[in-house]
Amino acid sequence: MQNVTIIGLGLIGGSIGLALRRWSTANGNVLHITGFDDDMSKQSQAKKMGAVDDTEWSLANAVEKADLVIVATPVGSIREVFENIGDKLKHGTIVTDTGSTKNDVLTWAKTLPGHVNFIGGHPMAGKAESLEAADADLFSGATWVVCPSVTASESSIKNVLGIIAATNAEAFFVDPVEHDSYVAGISHLPFLIAATLVDAVAADASWRDMKSLAASGFKDTTRLALGSPTMHRDILMTNGDAVVRWIEQMIDSLQRSRTLLTSDQEVASTELLAFLERAQDERAKIEYKQSRSSEQKSEEDGLASQSMSDQVSRMFLGGFGRKRKDTKPPQ
Numbered sequence: 001m002q003n004v005t006i007i008g009l010g011l012i013g014g015s016i017g018l019a020l021r022r023w024s025t026a027n028g029n030v031l032h033i034t035g036f037d038d039d040m041s042k043q044s045q046a047k048k049m050g051a052v053d054d055t056e057w058s059l060a061n062a063v064e065k066a067d068l069v070i071v072a073t074p075v076g077s078i079r080e081v082f083e084n085i086g087d088k089l090k091h092g093t094i095v096t097d098t099g100s101t102k103n104d105v106l107t108w109a110k111t112l113p114g115h116v117n118f119i120g121g122h123p124m125a126g127k128a129e130s131l132e133a134a135d136a137d138l139f140s141g142a143t144w145v146v147c148p149s150v151t152a153s154e155s156s157i158k159n160v161l162g163i164i165a166a167t168n169a170e171a172f173f174v175d176p177v178e179h180d181s182y183v184a185g186i187s188h189l190p191f192l193i194a195a196t197l198v199d200a201v202a203a204d205a206s207w208r209d210m211k212s213l214a215a216s217g218f219k220d221t222t223r224l225a226l227g228s229p230t231m232h233r234d235i236l237m238t239n240g241d242a243v244v245r246w247i248e249q250m251i252d253s254l255q256r257s258r259t260l261l262t263s264d265q266e267v268a269s270t271e272l273l274a275f276l277e278r279a280q281d282e283r284a285k286i287e288y289k290q291s292r293s294s295e296q297k298s299e300e301d302g303l304a305s306q307s308m309s310d311q312v313s314r315m316f317l318g319g320f321g322r323k324r325k326d327t328k329p330p331q
Contacts (some may be wrong), residue, residue, distance in 0.1 A: 001029070001030055001031065001032055002030060002031050002032070002068065003031075003032050003034065003065050003066050003068075003165075004020065004031050004032070004033045004066065004067065004068045004069075004070065005033075005035075005036065005063050005066040005068070005069045005070070006032070006033065006034070006035050006036070006051075006052065006064075006070045006072055007032045007036050007037075007059070007062065007069065007070065007071050007072060007073060007081055008036075008037060008071065008072035008073035008074075008077075008098075009035050009036075009039075009042040009043060009045075009046040009051065009052075009072075009128065009131055010037075010042070010094050010131055011126065011130060011131065011133050011134055011138075012072045012098050012123065012126070012138075013035070013037075013046075013051075013070070013072030013073075013131075014046055014049070014051045014131045014134030015051075015134045015135050015136065015138040015139065015167075016034055016072060016098075016123075016139075016163075016167060017035060017046060017051030017052050017134075018049070018050065018051045018060045018134055018135065018136035019136045019137075019138070019139060019166065019167040019168070019303060020033055020163065020166055020167065020301060021033055021050060021052070021053070021136075022136050023166040023167075024166075032053050032054075033051075033052045033053050033054075034052060034053065034054050034055065034056060034062050034066070035047065035051065035052030035054070035055045035062075036055065036056050036059055036062035036063075037053065037288045040057070040189045042131055042271075043055040043057075045131055045132075046131060049131075049134065051134060059084055059085060059088075059304075060084075060085075060088045063085045063086050063088050063089055063093075064089075064090065065090070066089070066090075066093055067092075067093065067094065068093070068094040068095075068096070068160075068163065069085065069089070069093060069094070069096070069158060070096055070097070070098065070163070071095065071096070071097040071098070071099075072097070072098045074099075074228075074230070074231045074234055075099040075100050075101055075104075075105065075231075075234050075235055075238055075269050076230070076231075076233075076234030076237070076238070077234075077316075078097055078099050078105055078108060079104075079108040081103050081216040082095075082108050082109060082111055082112055083111060086111060086112050086113055086116070087113065088295060089112070089113065089115075089116050089161045091115040092116075092117070093115075093116050093117070094116075094117045094118075094119065094122065094156045094159055094160065094161070095109070095112060095116055095117070095118045095119075096118070096119045096160050097120060097121055097122075097315050098121055098122060098123055099120070099122060100122060100187065100188075100235045101174035101179075101180050101183070101184065101235060101238040101239045102120045102122060102145070102179045102180055103176045103177050103179075103238075103239075104238045104239075105120055105176075105238075106118070106120050106147060106149055109149055110149075114151070117149070117151070117152045117153050117156035118148075118149040118151075118152060119146060119147070119148045119149065119152050119156060119157055119160045120145075120146070120147035120148070120149070120176060120232065121144060121145060121146055121147070121160065121164075121165075122144070122147075122183075123138075123139050123142060123143075123144045123145075123164075123169060124142055124143045124144065124145065125138050125139050125142040125169070126138075137168070138141075138167075139164075139167040139168060139169040140167070140168040140169070141168065141169070141170070142169045143168070143169070143170055143172045144164045144167075144170065144171050144172065145172055145174055145179055146160065146161070146171050146173050146174075147170065147172075147173075147174065147175070147176045147179060148173075154250040169177065175295070180242050181242045181245070183239070184239050184242035184243045184245070185242075185246045186230075188235055188236060188239055188242075188243050188246075189227070189234075189243060189246040189247065189250065190224055191224045191232050191274045192247070192276065193237065193250070194221065194222045194223065194224040194225040195222075195224075195225045195232075197221065197222055197225075198222050198225045215314075226281040231288075239258050255277075257272075257275070260272055260275075
């Protein structure tokens with residue numbers, strides 16, 4: 001039996017626990033999952049809802065017997081967690097995380113003892129942020145970024161890939177700097193734009209009456225502004241340079257639109273239509289790709305016929321498990 005400890009029992013940590021316990025139960029109870037959170041009420045709730053087998057009041061007790069530790073705290077807390085658990089981990093322990101940025105996290109991970117294997121991770125899934133919203137299927141079909149440290153052993157990487165496969169996510173290897181640049185554009189900038197849009201219109205004297213008219217367009221566009229301010233502050237602060245690059249690109253794009261709107265109407269009409277059509281096409285490609293991925297996954301699931309022992313060995317106990325077809329092996 002493998003001992004897994006999850007530190008941080010919010011949406012992500014709770015969902016990982018539910019997914020792993022479901023997989024473990026289906027495969028002979030090969031995992032024992034311990035949960036820890038600074039908020040003791042979350043520990044009680046996580047155990048009650050079946051996200052963990054046990055909880056510990058002490059972080060040291062929670063990790064001392066762990067074969068694998070999953071740090072699912074906000075990214076701003078990860079450095080402190082590493083500092084607090086480093087000397088409590090046994091030889092060969094595997095540590096991974098779920099942080100939204102990776103470059104700083106891998107730098108912080110260098111403070112972990114040499115006998116510990118660190119593999120950075122980032123599941124690209126989420127919705128509401130509370131433990132109440134935890135869902136065993138949250139990661140099903142989602143991309144789970146993998147950024148191994150240069151000292152991580154091959155077997156430790158295989159174990160993390162097994163954990164990812166057990167949640168029905170798909171592993172995707174990427175360089176941490178590239179990861180932070182990509183998510184700055186597709187995740188961090190959208191949140192900042194949503195918050196900025198709310199801030200811009202709410203500062204106007206007409207906001208009191210205007211907000212009564214806010215319907216699906218405004219609500220859909222600004223939904224991300226409902227996210228945790230503390231969590232997003234930490235994300236932005238650990239990825240500032242990459243986000244600034246995308247802010248500048250966004251400003252350039254808005255400036256081009258502004259110029260069109262103040263230019264000759266015939267020219268503006270033609271170019272605005274072309275701009276909007278390009279945007280529509282690019283957005284539609286995302287829907288098409290997700291639809292094709294769902295179809296492909298259904299076909300793969302239909303062909304799967306592994307025995308229970310095969311699943312245990314391949315998905316967790318030393319096997320690579322399922323990976324994306326375009327996944328690159330670790331360097």
